[in-house]
Amino acid sequence: MDAGLIISLVSRFLHVGTAIVLVGGTTFLRLVVHPTLVTSHPELLADLRQRWKKFVHAGIGLFLVTGFYNYLVVGIPAHKGDPVYHMVVGTKIILALFVFFIASALVGRSAGTQKFRDQAPKWTAIMLLVSFLIVGMSSFVKVRPVPVKTGAAEKQETGSAMTVESAGSSGTKPEEKTAAQ
Ligand code: HEM
Numbered sequence: 313m314d315a316g317l318i319i320s321l322v323s324r325f326l327h328v329g330t331a332i333v334l335v336g337g338t339t340f341l342r343l344v345v346h347p348t349l350v351t352s353h354p355e356l357l358a359d360l361r362q363r364w365k366k367f368v369h370a371g372i373g374l375f376l377v378t379g380f381y382n383y384l385v386v387g388i389p390a391h392k393g394d395p396v397y398h399m400v401v402g403t404k405i406i407l408a409l410f411v412f413f414i415a416s417a418l419v420g421r422s423a424g425t426q427k428f429r430d431q432a433p434k435w436t437a438i439m440l441l442v443s444f445l446i447v448g449m450s451s452f453v454k455v456r457p458v459p460v461k462t463g464a465a466e467k468q469e470t471g472s473a474m475t476v477e478s479a480g481s482s483g484t485k486p487e488e489k490t491a492a493q
Contacts, residue, residue, distance in 0.1 A: 320386050327378035334371040335443045337364065338415075342436040350433075365419035372412045379408070397453055404449045407442055414439045 341364065349357040383401055391397040414435050417425035428435045 319381075323378045323381045323386075326374055327382060330371045330374045330378070331443075331447060333367065334375075334415075335440070335447065337367060338436065338440055338443070342433065342440060346433060346436070361419055368415050368419050372415065375408065375412070379405070391458070394459055396456075397458070400449050400453050404446050407446050407449075411439050411442050411446065 341360070345360060346357065349360075383405075387397070387401060414428060417428040418432055418435060418439075420429075
């Protein structure tokens with residue numbers, strides 16, 4: 313196994329692992345912990361949020377590093393001439409920045425973001441829904457058929473419009489798919 317493949321594997325593992333921990337933890341917080349403690353032990357709930365804060369900050373850092381690696385180093389070279397991929401991943405990145413903002417506001421202390429903490433159940437639910445949408449979009453780009461340039465289309469590329477054909481699941485470089493046909 314070459315070094316690039318190992319780094320890609322580690323990056324993907326950390327990215328998906330971070331999604332499991334953060335989305336799973338937030339689901340547990342919103343659906344189990346919050347309803348149980350919000351009236352009986354509000355101060356304990358606040359303590360739990362402060363402890364959760366470390367995971368949120370570390371998770372955002374990991375998401376950004378591994379996500380941009382997955383996109384810039386792995387995704388872009390493998391999806392040249394595939395605008396749908398870039399549109400979906402670009403939208404996903406914008407939604408992820410929204411989720412990072414809400415997640416930071418909910419565990420933060422600044423006066424400017426107090427209104428989000430005052431309505432924590434509502435904003436946690438919105439954040440979860442958007443997070444699941446992000447997981448759906450990420451899964452879509454992974455399993456959708458990728459347009460692959462045929463040999464003839466590659467020759468035409470310098471001249472007229474590019475021809476593409478569908479070729480199974482994604483994640484493989486166009487030239488690898490062409491070779492495999
Ligand atoms: C709330 C934040 C995020 C969540 C929950 C999330 C979740 C996921 C999951 C579950 C996958 C794996 C999909 C699969 O293999 O089936 C994935 C892949 C990916 N993510 Fe994220 N992600 C988040 C943020 C980001 C950010 C900030 C970036 C970029 C800066 C990013 C870029 C990518 C890329 C490029 C892939 C690979 C897509 C492909 O298969 O080509 N993600 N993400």
